[in-house]
Amino acid sequence: MLDSKYVRTNPEEVADKLKKRGYTLDIESIKALEERRRGIQSSTEALQQERNARSKGIGQAKAKGEDIAPLLAEVENLKAQLTDAEAALTEVQSELDAVLAGVPNIPAEEVPDGLSEEDNVEIRRWGEPRAFDFDVKDHVEIGAQLGGLDFEVATKLTGARFAVMRGDIARLHRALIQFMLDVHQNEHGYEEVYVPFIVNKDSLYGTGQLPKFEEDLFKLNDDRDFYLIPTAEVPVTNLLRDEILDAKANLPMKLVCHTPCFRSEAGSHGRDTRGMIRQHQFEKVELVQFVRPEQSDAALDSLLDNAEAILKKLELPFRTVILCGGDIGFSAAKTYDIEVWIPSQAKYREISSCSSFRDFQARRMKARFRNPETNKVELLHTLNGSGLAIGRTLLAVLENYQQADGSVKVPTVLQPYLGGKTQLG
RNA sequence: GGAAGGGUGGCAGAGUGGUCGAAUGCACCGGUCUUGAAAACCGGCGAUGUGCGAGCAUCCGUGGGUUCAAAUCCCACCCCUUCCGCCA
Structure with a gap:
């Protein structure tokens, strides 16, 4: 597998190098998937961060013997949002992985041109x-x-x-x-x-x-x-x-x-x-x-x-x-x-x-x-x-x-x- | 096939559901000391993703589930160890 960071930051360069194999890299679909991944990942991580912070807060409140019921109410719908976000992230990531897993290696510089x-x-x-x-x-x-x-x-x-x-x-x-x-x-x-x-x-x-x-x-x-x-x-x-x-x-x-x-x-x-x-x-x-x-x-x-x-x-x-x-x-x-x-x-x-x-x-x-x-x-x-x-x-x-x-x-x-x-x- | 126990960082090995990404030791890296090395001592030290970065997120065999919160509880599967049975 190629370095995914390299592929998505330099898709044109990668596509150009793969031409030597007669392989056409689908730049557009990789870019589109990557854009979706980026968005979904950052929103998912934001939700995870909030959940982690709130949970920690609940734990501390409980340790002090405070009433945690209002805190629990605050996080009520966070869980459902997170479940959805995580599922979407998993999906887009596996799509991206599947695409990348099918991309062949880049030929070395000294590999001669030719298709057969x-x-x-x-x-x-x-x-x-x-x-x-x-x-x-x-x-x-x-x-x-x-x-x-x-x-x-x-x-x-x-x-x-x-x-x-x-x-x-x-x-x-x-x-x-x-x-x-x-x-x-x-x-x-x-x-x-x-x-x-x-x-x-x-x-x-x-x-x-x-x-x-x-x-x-x-x-x-x-x-x-x-x-x-x-x-x-x-x-x-x-x-x-x-x-x-x-x-x-x-x-x-x-x-x-x-x-x-x-x-x-x-x-x-x-x-x-x-x-x-x-x-x-x-x-x-x-x-x-x-x-x-x-x-x-x-x-x-x-x-x-x-x-x-x-x-x-x-x-x-x-x-x-x-x-x-x-x-x-x-x-x-x-x-x-x-x-x-x-x-x-x-x-x-x-x-x-x-x-x-x-x-x-x-x-x-x-x-x-x-x-x-x-x-x-x-x-x-x-x-x-x-x-x-x-x-x-x-x-x-x-x-x-x-x-x-x-x-x-x-x-x-x-x-x-x-x-x-x-x-x- | 039957019974029991167990899978945690490069390795070994702790870990009452809540600052645990995880004690400790070894290994490794930097330093002090030394003519040099060893020993001793001091400091550092998991991986991956994302971001210029501070950071944030994920990862404790794998996959599900419960929960506000899972290395920790539940289910399934995989693998390992020991004993028994069988067997080249």
Whole structure:
């Protein structure tokens, strides 16, 4: 959420900055609501002040043993007025909150203009896509040939967009998870955390999935309003919801977390229907950082480095793009996508998305710290990024490491996790 | 699932319906002392909203209710602890 004071004192400026996203801020309705709020709030507070003063007077009179009956008569209709005023205030405030809760984050200065994926700007490439001297297969074919990657049986078990892995492929999948967790802990200074895969509405509101994007989520049939997590970002970031870290807290706080992710993919019908690019359930190793505001730009760069490091170690070619205004997510101020080379598509495809949310999520969550210099409470900045999406990494390994005979070499760094195996099949 | 107790400031922990936004301790910030640090002592120190500001308002798990007045009384819900039962 944006700072409401900033939005209502500079609505034109905010609207202008949001244009980069292709978002139109309804300045007029915000101004009108704000004006109503101001009036109702001040009259309500005046009534409250009077009630408080009178009540105090009654208490004092009573303590002195005076007759309070006339005083009671004076306040008779105050109560009804207050009830009405408070109800009106609650209503206008929740209307205003609802409007503000639906306004996306302001893109960072350096975010390029543009309204779609086409306008994202490549900032670097690493590695050289391999030249194959045979016809490349896609991971579905490779998996079928090796045995152990089965989409059809998953359809029987559940439906479309699920996979079953067995044997070496299941083990390779698990190896990727262990490998990434180890690297981020041992080399990048993240602390591992394990969290619930089911969260409540408050958590989803905190990170910005609710109220606007409910259709992307799997909701449990349970009267407690529980949802399956779409990413570890939700539980991990919400660890600090409603918290004030004390002055000596050691920031930045860097956490790494492996979870499954569940996405309804509503609105993606027909897209990436083959293989494991786009599944309802996939594993992901997520990096989350909580930092002091002045550190957040540097933190995003380092988080991006940490994610790229995994691809470098796996020797998978990739490119990194900065998303344009029209393509960044609702809560993000700035996002880099890392795209890995997919031989069967002869394209780079997203494998990680690293974002800075600045204080947008922190404000929704009330995630704060006490600044030791000023001794004042300030909002933290939050960041996160995939480090990496496991299903897509598995896919990339299978395709990039495939051999003419249908076998697949095991990347050097993963061999220890596979009992020393150097190839599958 | 049954029984009992409890949710109060960054933490711990008081609080007969009426100057209680809340004692006290710890932590934190400033200072005195000290070569320096520690200790000791003195002072300060909740959050949010609103206003230039003095201030005013709101907040004691959440939501309702009673009352002129609620941290305090009533109801519902959530969560925690202990005991019993069940259980991976």
